[in-house]
């Protein structure tokens with residue numbers, strides 16, 4: 166309790182600090198929805214004393230709070246990290262952060278390259294879904310990776326895409342553009358109803374025209390923008406073709422931290438400030454959509470009053 170109180174106090178001072186500098190630069194100052202957050206075992210092995218937990222819960226919550234992040238799409242390797250966030254109801258409420266839990270398909274690093282053909286992953290997913298979390302039911306599956314898009318046709322990938330559409334679970338997928346089409350094809354509606362969040366929106370540099378084509382083809386495809394090559398140009402503002410794409414589909418993009426390694430936790434505040442800078446270069450209503458509304462709408466998260 167005492168730790169939370171102290172964290173809140175210093176957090177408020179920091180919030181005031183970034184708000185002032187943000188106003189000065191014309192940056193977006195509204196709430197942020199972090200649609201790609203991991204609380205992996207590198208950050209904290211839960212129930213382990215330091216050094217097994219360099220970023221304990223109060224630390225990560227303070228980073229969100231001081232960055233004005235008011236909701237997170239949480240998914241972790243193993244799922245213990247997400248469960249820790251979802252279980253800490255009092256602390257997350259005190260930090261003003263809503264946790265939207267996703268089931269990760271990974272128990273360890275080896276699963277990154279094997280989940281799509283390993284039938285035991287389906288049991289892992291089913292067990293987690295049945296159990297739910299103290300923050301409510303799981304709302305999606307992922308993040309998962311496909312380094313070779315052909316693996317989108319693996320038996321477990323097929324099964325989980327159909328399950329997701331059937332149960333209206335969202336998907337967070339780190340894949341290339343070819344895999345988007347393959348994954349969508351595994352659902353009964355050919356992807357027309359699948360809420361697929363494309364992690365990084367083509368981390369290999371998928372051309373903007375191709376992203377546009379996929380956005381048009383799949384009405385519930387969303388693009389999350391962490392690590393996206395070519396997104397920002399001078400002064401940290403959006404490059405022209407990305408600005409045009411975001412203005413064309415203002416209700417289809419999300420921002421995310423991708424805290425896959427601890428270095429991302431250490432730079433969490435700067436990452437969020439980077440988003441605030443280019444969001445501030447967009448019309449205010451579009452900035453608000455991409456910064457907050459799109460994620461909140463996807464998962465029914467109420468907008469914070471303060």
Ligand SMILES: [Zn+2]
Pocket residue numbers: 201203308364423424425
């Ligand atoms: Zn990630």
